[in-house]
Amino acid sequence: MSEAAPEVPLVDLAAQRRRLEGRIEAAVAAVLDHGQFVLGPEVGRFEEQLAGVGGVAHAVGCSSGTDALLLALLAWGAGTGDAVFVPAFTFAATAEVVALVGATPVFVDVRADTFTIDPASLAGAIEWAPAAGLRPVGIITVDLFGQPADYGEIEDVAAAAGLWVLADAAQSLGATFAGRPVGSLATATATSFFPGKPLGCYGDGGAVLTDDAQLAERLRSLRAHGQGASRFDHVRIGLNARLDTVQAAVLLAKLDIFDDERVDRQAVADRYGERLAGAVTVPSVRSGTTSAWACYTVLTPHRDRLTGALRRTRIASAVYYPKPLHHQPAFRGFPTAPQGLPVSERLAGEVLSLPVHPYLDVPTQHRVVDAVWAAAGSAP
Template sequence: MADSNASIERPIEFIDLAAQQARLRPQIDAAIARVLDHGQYIMGPEIAAFETALADLTGAKHVISCASGTDALLIGMMALDLGPGDAVLCPGFTYTATPEAIALLGATPIFIDVDANDFNVDPARIAGGIALAKEKGLRPVGIIVVDLFGLPADYDAIRAAAGDLWIMADAAQSLGAHSPQGKVGTFGTITATSFFPAKPLGCYGDGGAILTDEAGLAAICRSIRLHGRSTIDKYDIERIGVNGRLDTLQAAILLEKLKVFEEEVELRQTVAARYNTAFADIAAVPPMPEGTTSVWAQYTLKVPAARRDAIQAALKAVGVPTAVYYPRPLHHQGAYRHYPFVGNGLPTSEALSAEVLSLPMHPYLSAEEQDYIIERVREALQNGDEPA
């Protein structure tokens, strides 16, 4: 139990990027200087080095770095030849980038519900999504599975339910995690991930990567990333592509961050374990299936919907930052209201949007900060939401 007299001397950060930068600043400065010295700002040697290092970390046979997590989704689905008339199932409780990439290619996202316990795709909802796509005269071709908040989904159950659909793992929040089924990066036909600065492995700008074990798909992704060029000549264009390259400077920064990434994941486990122990008796804490790790992109409690705003305000008043991911399910968003969703609604997604509350989570939370957060959260949940 936290010390009720716990106090802190500096503001608590929701995600403390400055602490990590302070640890790595000399190495990052040197890495940036090397890029400035060789001057290969586009597709420099750090790109291949980072792709190799990420393949080593994840066990994926092929890694294709790109300009953002959204580009990773987009390029991956372009390589899978997604287009008008196709339907792709995706969860209703996630960030807009997931269905956005489907819609940009002229295909139709079909929203399905998630599991109330782990927030990931509910395998029991997949059959309904496939049936709905066919009812609408669409070709159900794939499913995007989002490993929400850092926890890998149950890919064995999803694969069994999905049949011959391709599976794209959206690992923007879960890179570095694993389950008894393997490491993130090896679960789907293609995995897409993001290096947005706030992600567990983040660069200092936008960045992303595509991971696959299929050599043919990897080659197509590499071509699409470079405007659809062939391997013969940069002016020999064999398909429609995009300008989706990761900058060399970002690859250099990521190479340095990779050196401490596994240690940081372990530190996140320690923080999450303390949180789970502290809150298990007063709130619905995140599950941790046996043999599975989360990278805890977010640490998210479920709290009473009617009290969430007051709890959040009480915590803000005592210097504990919080966030809500996500306040509205996607099928309620204006951009997606005309797309199909299974059933009369997505009741779990709708309920979670009113209940979830994320607490500060990063590897550099001190014991004193954790004590303070724990005590203030317990007070807010138990004492009528009044500031301490």
């Protein structure tokens, strides 16, 4: 028997579309009318506004968050013999791009409280790499579930070892660290516009944000076949990784409400924090940091029971991620930090993401809270 669709989805894109009242349709229709489907005027307009959101001089739109990471690695020339340090508890794309350019992803553990890369594990892995014949070149931090990594400590570790930092901000656009917006926290920041992300388009899309003008120019060239000064002038090996004009038009319409949505997601997260503590371990956000709340991820040793209870009451939930990357068949051959990855391994068994989006009204959220408490065995 097939399962009934959840009545409470993880994110509600239909509600967002209703709120925008035809603005997306009008923006797409304008693209159909002018016909500049590839790198049309909406792409440049969107890039300019996005750079403002990230507090940087340049944003380069591209075809996905994965390609945003890949373009940055290509721009820096990471390759064979290079070690790039990545958290083990993240989505596959973070490590995949490292292997794709021929470099070696070295898996590092994450912190138990924030789920972001652990500076101590990172420092240990960097120290270990040369003995294994690897040249440390860079770190990819991940702002998991929307919370920026600990950029203060990571910057110190990176500077001491002379490494670049690439922020994987696929889940964190709109968040801040020490009063600075995501986009401005690393040498380059890759983000994703996958539909369910804090800023999502209607397909695939991504961008790289940076203050470095030369890097931005290389990224623009790389996303368009290594183009030089003119269209059939190829100065480097690149790929086709451009942001579609139609997607840029959708994103421009959604940017108008992006800040309001961030505030509303924060309110939902605050209510969960107040009402779920005690039933499950609620997320902890470092002081001086805000999360974009791409996911509201709790920890419970009784995950199967909770997932079953939510399913029966038609509330969506998801396990991001059921396996740390070093246990995935594709990544088994790659090295891990010398002290091991115990936190990543434990989290994979206990995480559960609950519905969080700007349109989750209070009565519906109470329904989620009640279901979680019922599964925990007592009342809120």
